[in-house]
Amino acid sequence: MEFTSDDARAHYDAVRDVLDGVVVGLDFDGTLSPVVDDPEAARLHPGAPGALLELAEAVRAVAVITGRPARQAIAMGDLDALGNAMLDRGAELFVFGQYGNERWSATEQRIRSPRPPAGLASFERELPAVLRGAGAADAFIEQKGLAVAVHTRRMEDPADAFQRLVEPVAALAHRHHLTVEPGRNVVEVRSGDMHKGQALRTFVAEQQASGVIFGGDDLGDVEAFEAVRALRAEGLPGLVVCSASTEQPQLVDLADVVVDGPDGVVELLGGLLLRR
Numbered sequence: 001m002e003f004t005s006d007d008a009r010a011h012y013d014a015v016r017d018v019l020d021g022v023v024v025g026l027d028f029d030g031t032l033s034p035v036v037d038d039p040e041a042a043r044l045h046p047g048a049p050g051a052l053l054e055l056a057e058a059v060r061a062v063a064v065i066t067g068r069p070a071r072q073a074i075a076m077g078d079l080d081a082l083g084n085a086m087l088d089r090g091a092e093l094f095v096f097g098q099y100g101n102e103r104w105s106a107t108e109q110r111i112r113s114p115r116p117p118a119g120l121a122s123f124e125r126e127l128p129a130v131l132r133g134a135g136a137a138d139a140f141i142e143q144k145g146l147a148v149a150v151h152t153r154r155m156e157d158p159a160d161a162f163q164r165l166v167e168p169v170a171a172l173a174h175r176h177h178l179t180v181e182p183g184r185n186v187v188e189v190r191s192g193d194m195h196k197g198q199a200l201r202t203f204v205a206e207q208q209a210s211g212v213i214f215g216g217d218d219l220g221d222v223e224a225f226e227a228v229r230a231l232r233a234e235g236l237p238g239l240v241v242c243s244a245s246t247e248q249p250q251l252v253d254l255a256d257v258v259v260d261g262p263d264g265v266v267e268l269l270g271g272l273l274l275r276r
């Protein structure tokens with residue numbers, strides 16, 4: 001774990017001082033789940049369930065805030081079992097899927113989800129032709145119900161393929177009034193009505209939190225990083241954790257604490273509980 005400044009150490013101490021009132025928001029892929037080639041093969045880091053269970057008992061509430069559909073994140077992370085284990089200990093788990101558009105809690109056990117954005121169905125119909133035109137016909141298209149992700153990780157040169165397709169895909173998305181979210185070898189297209197920062201702010205408010213921690217690894221997490229900083233400026237203790245990778249180095253500058261991917265995240269979560 002590396003602090004990015006002297007202030008960062010103070011922010012870490014400040015959230016630990018009010019830990020029982022803190023809400024913890026964590027991204028899934030690249031933060032709680034090691035990045036793998038096949039998006040459908042992603043699973044929680046083996047140390048994550050235990051670390052989250054221990055942490056949940058000590059804080060106000062824990063949420064997984066992910067770009068994935070909530071249903072998928074729950075299945076991949078076995079989060080319903082984890083949520084039940086938390087409930088047994090008097091703690092609560094939330095999952096905010098599709099960048100906060102979907103909501104699930106261990107208590108409610110059901111997903112609340114809006115309708116797909118207008119324009120998404122037309123975008124999906126026109127996408128294959130646009131990918132062919134960009135020389136990226138074999139990009140993997142992940143249909144997420146409320147969004148579409150175009151993946152290049154399993155292509156011959158993922159970075160080059162990403163560069164070839166990002167602009168044409170963005171142009172198509174904008175024609176259908178949709179937002180583009182570039183990420184680690186992926187371009188996501190979705191509604192612009194919600195982002196992780198807004199989801200985190202709502203979570204903080206409804207839990208009446210006295211502090212906030214957020215950890216993420218990719219550009220879709222930047223709004224949540226900014227939300228923690230804004231809340232801190234309003235007087236709420238807050239900590240931004242970057243789950244670092246060589247694929248997305250620019251997030252490091254926005255964080256207070258930098259850790260080495262999901263291994264480092266699990267270690268940090270355990271460390272929060274150690275006696276000062």
Ligand SMILES: O=P(O)(O)OC[C@H]1O[C@H](O[C@H]2O[C@H](CO)[C@@H](O)[C@H](O)[C@H]2O)[C@H](O)[C@@H](O)[C@@H]1O
Nearest residue numbers: 028029035036037039042066067068153184186
């Ligand atoms: O907000 P997140 O939980 O980080 O989800 C963001 C997107 O992550 C997934 O893609 C990423 O992880 C895959 C599995 O490790 C990897 O193969 C891919 O290259 C990454 O971009 C997921 O497939 C998307 O639906 C999520 O929105």
